[in-house]
Amino acid sequence: MTYHLVVEVLPKDGMLDPQGDAVQASLAALGFDQASAVRVGRLISLTVQAASADQAVQLGEQMANALLANPVMETYRLAVHAT
Amino acid sequence: MTYHLVVEVLPKDGMLDPQGDAVQASLAALGFDQASAVRVGRLISLTVQAASADQAVQLGEQMANALLANPVMETYRLAVHAT
Numbered sequence: 001m002t003y004h005l006v007v008e009v010l011p012k013d014g015m016l017d018p019q020g021d022a023v024q025a026s027l028a029a030l031g032f033d034q035a036s037a038v039r040v041g042r043l044i045s046l047t048v049q050a051a052s053a054d055q056a057v058q059l060g061e062q063m064a065n066a067l068l069a070n071p072v073m074e075t076y077r078l079a080v081h082a083t
Numbered sequence: 084m085t086y087h088l089v090v091e092v093l094p095k096d097g098m099l100d101p102q103g104d105a106v107q108a109s110l111a112a113l114g115f116d117q118a119s120a121v122r123v124g125r126l127i128s129l130t131v132q133a134a135s136a137d138q139a140v141q142l143g144e145q146m147a148n149a150l151l152a153n154p155v156m157e158t159y160r161l162a163v164h165a166t
Contacts, residue, residue, distance in 0.1 A: 040127055
């Protein structure tokens with residue numbers, strides 16, 4: 001069966017995030033000074049062939065740990081949708 | 084009130100996504116050949132001060148259109164959570 005995986009990768013709390021700081025400064029310069037705690041991460045969307053949703057989740061975790069996220073500096077969240 | 088916004092930005096369907104192609108090739112090289120249709124985008128997480136959830140959504144859309152996403156090449160999805 002085909003499953004749609006979405007992996008959301010963000011810098012860990014406490015890690016410096018210069019990209020987030022730059023976006024926050026740009027937002028403030030555009031007048032959006034209500035915005036704070038801006039963090040910038042990656043979003044990876046993919047489809048996998050798997051026998052079950054459990055297997056799709058397991059595959060997603062293996063892929064996230066092997067390539068998609070850096071476990072030292074980043075956290076990730078995984079969502080699985082049947083398609 | 085404080086709201087937590089998450090903006091998910093992905094290349095539009097049909098747009099070339101060389102980063103996604105590179106990730107898919109790397110996944111395949113690691114043995115994850117079940118993965119296909121890999122797309123790589125950005126995730127922006129931020130908090131805003133707003134009077135209502137409606138106003139927070141409106142602010143998020145304005146920020147996405149002004150800075151966070153490129154409407155020519157990218158689509159975005161906005162989620163609002165009360166904190």
